Amino acid sequence: MRDVESGQFAAPRAFDVLSRYRTEQLSLNTSxxxxxxxxxxxxxxxFLQKYPEAKSxxxxxxxxxxxxxxxFAQRQLELIQSGQDTAAAFAQAEKDFAARIQALRSRYLASATGSTNPLELLRQAEQEALDAGLEALAETQRR
Structure with missing residues (x-):
C-alpha cells in the first residue's frame, strides 16, 4: 500500500476502496x-505442593x-462432589493413590541419590510387566 502511495507504481482499480478501509494493526502482545x-x-x-517430585x-x-x-485432582474433585469436605477428600485420594505415590517417590529418591538411572528403573518395570504377560500367555496355552 505504501508503494502505491509513494507514486512508484500504478494504482490498481480498487485502490480507492483499499485506501478507504485500512487494515487493522496486528499486535501479538494482547493482554x-x-x-x-x-x-x-x-x-x-x-498436590504438587505436597508432592513436588510429581513435577518431574x-x-x-x-x-x-x-x-x-x-x-489425583480429578479423584479428589469426585469425592468433593459426592459430599466430602476438601481435607477428607484429599486424605481419601491419598489412600487411593498410595501405591502410585510411593512408587513415584521411590523413583525420585533413587534418581536423586544417583543410585539408579530413572530410565533403567522404567526399563526394569517394563521388563517385569512383559515377563508377567508372557507367563500369563504361557499359562493360557498350557490349558
Whole structure:
C-alpha cells in the first residue's frame, strides 16, 4: 500500500476502496486473552505442593492418560462432589493413590541419590510387566 502511495507504481482499480478501509494493526502482545480456569487446577496445585517430585514425572505425549497430579485432582474433585469436605477428600485420594505415590517417590529418591538411572528403573518395570504377560500367555496355552 505504501508503494502505491509513494507514486512508484500504478494504482490498481480498487485502490480507492483499499485506501478507504485500512487494515487493522496486528499486535501479538494482547493482554486481554481469555484465561481458562479448570475446576481441578487448585487441587493439582495442592498436590504438587505436597508432592513436588510429581513435577518431574515423565508424561507420554502420545497417551490419553493424564499425569498423576491431574488424576489425583480429578479423584479428589469426585469425592468433593459426592459430599466430602476438601481435607477428607484429599486424605481419601491419598489412600487411593498410595501405591502410585510411593512408587513415584521411590523413583525420585533413587534418581536423586544417583543410585539408579530413572530410565533403567522404567526399563526394569517394563521388563517385569512383559515377563508377567508372557507367563500369563504361557499359562493360557498350557490349558
Amino acid at each position: 486481554d486473552r481469555p484465561r481458562i480456569q479448570l475446576p481441578e487446577a487448585p487441587f493439582v496445585r495442592a 514425572e515423565p508424561v507420554a505425549l502420545n497417551s490419553f492418560a493424564p499425569p498423576l497430579a491431574r488424576q
